Amino acid sequence: MTLTVLFCVDPLHPRRVDPHFAREAAAVRDHYGEIALIDHDALRRGDVEDAVDAAPSDLGPVWYRGWMLSAEEYGAMAAALKRRGTVLLTHPDDYRRAHELPGWHDTFAGLTPHSVWRSLGTGQDPGPLSELGELVKPLRGGPGVVKDYVKSCKHEWEEACFVPDLKNLAQLHDIAAKMVALRDDHLAGGLVVREFEQYDEEGEARVWWVDGEPALVGPHPDSPGVELDPDLGAVAPAVRALGCRFITTDLARRTDGAWRVVEVGDGQVSDLPTSVDAMDLYAHLPVPE
Ligand SMILES: Nc1ncnc2c1ncn2[C@@H]1O[C@H](COP(=O)(O)OP(=O)(O)O)[C@@H](O)[C@H]1O
Ligand SMILES: [Mg+2]
Incomplete structure (x- = not known):
């Protein structure tokens, strides 16, 4: 099966990918994947049928990559897509668990403030x-x-x-x-x-996890030029315990040297800094069997 990714549409050009995600869409095509378009503005307005209208039916299993959605908006999008034969690989319950702090906090107890x-x-x-x-x-x-x-x-x-x-x-x-x-x-x-915890001022590392494995360790969008090499030994079991297929963890070094999880995010809506080659992420996204 092919890798299919739903990207947000450019609000000004209804047949194009939003410029913020254009290079990622190109990476998906280069990786022999397919893309389709979702109208994020329509989702935010509550026009869920309009939002998914441009995506062909029966795409099978897909990932979303785009602007953040509330857990409710994501759930509405998932339901509308499902009625058209398209299934988001991240279930709405998993989206909420990774996206909202109350969903992941206890699983990361001891690793996060x-x-x-x-x-x-x-x-x-x-x-x-x-x-x-x-x-x-x-x-x-x-x-x-x-x-x-x-x-x-x-x-x-x-x-x-x-x-x-x-x-x-x-x-x-x-x-x-x-x-x-x-x-x-x-x-x-x-x-x-x-x-509050005191962190080193060097910035954060954003780790992208796919099926419990660190697919990419890159910079955080706020410090795109910074290359860090965090110790993932304690974080990996917590990521696996959360049980979501595609998430990010933002890690900072506390002044005592411990690597701390500042926040967890759903991988579909975490920003990928332009300093990272998009292929380094998309090559790791599993193609559904
Ligand atoms: N508990 C904390 N202790 C110290 N600094 C923090 C803490 N929480 C957040 N920060 C700082 O504030 C920034 C933003 O917090 P974060 O939880 O990542 O929110 P956002 O989702 O807006 O990025 C972090 O990158 C970090 O620098
Ligand atoms: Mg943050």
Whole structure:
């Protein structure tokens, strides 16, 4: 069988791949694979039939590669494709488990900063101070980091990401509220609060895992020129325990030398920096039997 990958369409040219993914689509074609198009904007609008309309029916098993989708959007896309005889190789349950921190956190316990979370809707207040106090009780005092179930506001570090002291609940509330406001209708799931760890400043390594094996160890998109050689010995068993077919782990070296999992992601929606040859990834994606 051939490798078939569904890419996001270019919003300006409805028959072309979104320019951000064009070189990856070329790599798939060069690898004798096939591509089809998904309309990401339509998915976000909730027009799921429109979103999958350009993809031919009966493609069989496929991967998606494109912009991030909420777990709900991914599930809707999977269902619409299935009705047309096309099956995403990553099941919607597996997508959510790798994409959202509450799905993977416990499997990576001891390898990732200790975290707590609560669900929140768009624009919702992070909660009265008494509730926030209960929420962060399991965490040690001192610095922390807030994000939603998927993304942080790392570019607004002081106002909406870094919390100098988690036991200062008024401060935690304000920073969490700012994060919720900035994430706006992209807020995924709710509020995550994590213990802060001091990492080396060299950047992160993004490891791409296919069926429990490290297919590619490359740079993180925020530090595309950095080549790191992380120790994967402790991470590999956790990846296998999570049981998803295609995921990424972002690894940073803590100042004590330990390699830490900053976050896990679904491999279909993790960004591949242009400093990496796309063939180095796609050559490892399994072709369904
Ligand atoms: N618990 C933490 N301790 C120290 N730094 C952190 C922690 N969590 C996040 N960071 C820093 O913030 C950045 C963004 O956090 P991350 O969880 O990767 O969110 P995003 O999904 O927005 O990339 C990380 O790359 C790292 O530099
Ligand atoms: Mg990150």
